[in-house]
Amino acid sequence: MTLSTLRRANGPHAAAVGERRGEVVVSDIGLDYNGVPALADTDLHVHAGEFFTLLGPSGSGKTTLLRIIAGLLDPARGTLHIDGTDVTRTPTQKRDIGFVFQNYALFPHLTVAENIEYGLKVRKLPAAKRAARVAEMIELVALGGYAGRYPAQLSGGQQQRVALGRALAQNPRVLLLDEPLGALDRGLREELGAEVRRIQQESNTTAVYVTHDQEEAFILSDRMGVMRDGRIVQLGTPEQLYREPKDLFVAKFLGKTNLFPGRLTGRDGASALVRVGDHDLAARANPAIQGEDVVCSVRPEQLVLGAVGDPAQPGLERLAAATVTEVRFLGQRRSIHLDADGIACAADLDPSAPVPVAGEHVSLLVRPGEVALVAAE
Numbered sequence: 001m002t003l004s005t006l007r008r009a010n011g012p013h014a015a016a017v018g019e020r021r022g023e024v025v026v027s028d029i030g031l032d033y034n035g036v037p038a039l040a041d042t043d044l045h046v047h048a049g050e051f052f053t054l055l056g057p058s059g060s061g062k063t064t065l066l067r068i069i070a071g072l073l074d075p076a077r078g079t080l081h082i083d084g085t086d087v088t089r090t091p092t093q094k095r096d097i098g099f100v101f102q103n104y105a106l107f108p109h110l111t112v113a114e115n116i117e118y119g120l121k122v123r124k125l126p127a128a129k130r131a132a133r134v135a136e137m138i139e140l141v142a143l144g145g146y147a148g149r150y151p152a153q154l155s156g157g158q159q160q161r162v163a164l165g166r167a168l169a170q171n172p173r174v175l176l177l178d179e180p181l182g183a184l185d186r187g188l189r190e191e192l193g194a195e196v197r198r199i200q201q202e203s204n205t206t207a208v209y210v211t212h213d214q215e216e217a218f219i220l221s222d223r224m225g226v227m228r229d230g231r232i233v234q235l236g237t238p239e240q241l242y243r244e245p246k247d248l249f250v251a252k253f254l255g256k257t258n259l260f261p262g263r264l265t266g267r268d269g270a271s272a273l274v275r276v277g278d279h280d281l282a283a284r285a286n287p288a289i290q291g292e293d294v295v296c297s298v299r300p301e302q303l304v305l306g307a308v309g310d311p312a313q314p315g316l317e318r319l320a321a322a323t324v325t326e327v328r329f330l331g332q333r334r335s336i337h338l339d340a341d342g343i344a345c346a347a348d349l350d351p352s353a354p355v356p357v358a359g360e361h362v363s364l365l366v367r368p369g370e371v372a373l374v375a376a377e
């Protein structure tokens, strides 16, 4: 099915072709449980048509924020607007929102088609339109041939496709997804993750997605917000957050990184100068840093190994001296474990690159400006 056929959908809230809908604006929304904030006063602007992910560890407030957007929880403070309308006190069923949760929540006694049709029946859509919409949804979620099956006769991944089809059948303005891939094994998670993204794009639906899995967030999101202790600590594209983490928490939460203590010696716009041991390096400036004590975050794929005593290589700066402790072949990359004067670190090398051996002394090199700085804690 093409985007245009979906936009011409027979759903009760079918939108005009090209219409941008599903803008979510959270303003100063907060909620406490027994006096303890589960969500500190929070602002968030999710753009129409965007795939936005709330990423954070368990208990960081992701589900609380999602449930407030859904209308399943009332905020103690603040307002929520969808497409410019204040829906802070609007009941869930009138918010024009679709949900997909981790535990499929399908009706076990209804077939795939009947599950998808359910909400359309509740809204009293005529039978012919319902049938056409169900057929479209079955095609969209790639479940052709499964319409007559019951949930118990489907795999977990297929059940989640039904849940997606059911949620999208009513052409919601916003699709809310709370760890929808959490119950699936790794292979299926990857496959269905790609499908969720395709379905979101084809249906041109704004998506707000909750996960604690950084890889999942990277694959899916246009932008994401990293949450910690009831706050969104940083917002941006996956690449921005990965390359320019605001603090140590974000740097560590978004994937493996090597951390070297340093001292900020200069700052000029987007660039900074940092001293690590005896070496001066060009780094990315971080406006969140106040003092001079910093930590340099260098991702394993950013580390380059050079021979000790070699003249400085063009385009590379020396970070530290290190000794190789272990070499592991991991298929697409070779992981080199090193000890840099007591700091355990790791470099990812292309498997076709020269292979160092355990015990070898090397120089750790980086490209100027690649090192990210965060405040020392």
Ligand SMILES: Nc1ncnc2c1ncn2[C@@H]1O[C@H](COP(=O)(O)OP(=O)(O)OP(=O)(O)O)[C@@H](O)[C@H]1O
Pocket: 033, 034, 037, 038, 056, 057, 058, 059, 060, 061, 062, 063, 064, 065, 212
């Ligand atoms: N009904 C409740 N009563 C009291 N405290 C609650 C309740 N629901 C959630 N909390 C607390 O609010 C905080 C945020 O919870 P929330 O479920 O939003 O986190 P989360 O990031 O979605 O976590 P998870 O990934 O484990 O689902 C946590 O500290 C949690 O213990």
